[in-house]
Amino acid sequence: MEEIKRLLLEEKAALLENIREKTGNQNKLQNDIGDAIDSSVEEQDRELDLLLQDRDQARLKGIENALQRMASDDFGYCDECGENISKKRLMAVPLTSMCINCQSIEERNRLAQNAFSRADYTSQVLSDE
Numbered sequence: 056m057e058e059i060k061r062l063l064l065e066e067k068a069a070l071l072e073n074i075r076e077k078t079g080n081q082n083k084l085q086n087d088i089g090d091a092i093d094s095s096v097e098e099q100d101r102e103l104d105l106l107l108q109d110r111d112q113a114r115l116k117g118i119e120n121a122l123q124r125m126a127s128d129d130f131g132y133c134d135e136c137g138e139n140i141s142k143k144r145l146m147a148v149p150l151t152s153m154c155i156n157c158q159s160i161e162e163r164n165r166l167a168q169n170a171f172s173r174a175d176y177t178s179q180v181l182s183d184e
């Protein structure tokens with residue numbers, strides 16, 4: 056478990072570094088905004104940066120969540136069934152809060168739901184004709 060904690064802390068540090076770097080770039084960009092040449096390109100770059108930052112921040116939140124669960128000894132147990140999540144799975148996807156069984160059940164349910172709404176749609180189209 057210490058191994059996973061170290062992994063999470065390392066990734067957290069890398070993410071924070073990343074976010075800091077991007078925030079720094081943004082400040083620089085804002086200072087350069089005076090000359091309008093290439094400003095549309097810069098605008099796109101900035102939007103991409105913001106998008107990436109959102110993703111980084113979401114991941115950071117996930118890591119902090121996992122570290123918190125680790126501190127309260129909830130980490131490594133499935134949210135659904137309370138079973139131990141295998142160490143192999145935790146190493147591969149440390150931010151998961153479900154065991155492989157519950158995860159695949161959930162994915163199956165989601166797929167079934169999609170198929171269901173598609174069927175609804177089809178029958179509606181047919182009755183409209």
Ligand SMILES: [Zn+2]
Binds near residue numbers: 133134137155
């Ligand atoms: Zn489970």
